[in-house]
Amino acid sequence: MSTFLLILITGVGLGALYFLVASGLSLIYGLMGVLNFAHGSFLTIGAFTGLWVSTKVFPNPTTWTFIAAMIAGGIAAGLFALVMEQLVINRLYNRHIDQALVTVGVALVVAAVLGGWFGNDLRLLPTPLWFMKAVTIGDAIIPIDRFIYIGVAAILLTAMLSILKFTRIGLIIRAGVENRSMVSALGINVRLAFSTVFFIGGFAAGVGGVLISVFSYGVSPGMAGSWLIYGFIVVVVGGMGSLTGSAIAAMLIGITNQFANYYVTGLGDFVVVFILAAVLLTKPSGLLGKVSH
């Protein structure tokens, strides 16, 4: 029973990290039809900013400095996303394949620049000491960092859903996901919604990057690789453009991955691809997906 609980909570924690990567991908794709390969770069930029804040700005890690590192990572990644959208994506308006290709180029350049500046080695991100502790639930001993991932992802999910639900820009984004041409035909500035979505997506990925460096014990220019691919899988399984779908798919994939890995090491990655194939064969638009570009 205790092992079951440990695996379950670890799986949910992993799912929370997947969600942070996938949420932006899903929104960006849902609204603009852009397959964003540079999303991994947002993650890495967030992680490096977090590293800078928690080593250079505040050398003694406490809970507050870690929160500051997460917010700084999110903002840096969000701003980078905004700049990329303005400089590169906007110029290739509606050329979806070219937009995807150009983000591949951006991902290469960002990894090379970070590698050139900081080297390609793994650097440890300092965390407050209590991150290393564990809590006891019943007879299960569970490392505390899992709860941090879950908590942060839950806060961001709530925040993003509230923005989508209660603000004017959120309304425009939701309408744009349904039918972008109709929104612009009504004379509403969709471009602003594009920039917002890029910033929000970048922010979530940046925060995710800081947390992922805690999870995988370090920051490096190449850290985003498999996380981005998992992000894509979560987005496809959950349905393009649906935040709730991404959240459900992230949990599903995180939990199955952990349970499969517990029984056979390395089976997790395989089972995830199996889930993907199963979802595609039964419901190609994903669990909660409606849009198709």
Place this chain on the structure above:
Amino acid sequence: MLRWKYSRPLLVAVTLIFALLPFIGNNPVTNPGLQQTMAVAFLYGALALTYDLLFGFTGLLSFGHALYFASGIYVTAILINTYNWNFYLAVLAAIIFTSILAALTGAASLRTTGITFAMVTLAFGQAGHVIITRDFGGLTHGDNGLPINADRIPSFFIGVVNTKFLYLLALGILVFIYLAAWWITESSAGRVFAALRDNEQRVSVLGLNPNRFKLLSFVLSAALAAFIGAGMLVVSGGGSPRFASSETTIALLLMVILGGPVTRWGAVLGGILYSVLGTRLNSLSQGSTFDSLPTFIKGPLSEPAFTLGMIFILIVMFAPGGISGAYYRARFKYLNKGK
């Protein structure tokens, strides 16, 4: 496309010159080191062409092409090493296995279109990479790579003195793939591929099943990639997980964009240039070329990915069509001069 009369003799002449270079007098290609580099470059040129068949000619943006290349490498190597198969039989079996694998994964992926298709193929490719690195059943030796048992491959490919035969083998494979791609794209199925890229709806209105032709294109390019993989196994002396990584597929995409899609020679040229450039930039960055520059510029410049990524972004944004596209634009301008 190479339609004018002198282009075909020109291609034949260029191929012959490259085939003879290792044997004449005192030129750089007589050096085994460069022969090895060129052999790898030829194979990547051929591989880029098989990717162009999918991406350029049929309009399918796949991010899993490396899977079929790696499958060709690993299945051949495993059959030779573990099961003691005859080399040629193993290559044939690898091609058949890869075709079946491509038919299964392709059929699942083709339930989606466009960008989703790209993501799904990426996931399948990644699963292949995971299988190879995790070393299920002890067949692939994971990150250590899988060196080929030298006793089982034809002896004239072994040893530094014989690097020129590897060079010729790679050139031969390139020529074969080029002819195959030529034949495929000019066949009636090839016309349907192009029609699918340009207007899929129209193809189905004409009574043809788009998915069947997409799958055909997918399986054909995978089978050719597996064949090139068997060549790569001999040339590089073994399998390595990096052949299956998504970076390899992305490199193929870069090659095709660099050389220009849908022109056949563009993809080949792009593949050869990218491969040689990758090696050269690596040695440049280890030298002292950039020493006079300030550190914050020198760092990124010493990473080949920086230069390649920048070139890639600039081509996509400002020069769609790559090298061959620029050539045809210039030629078009020249022919229309004075009209």
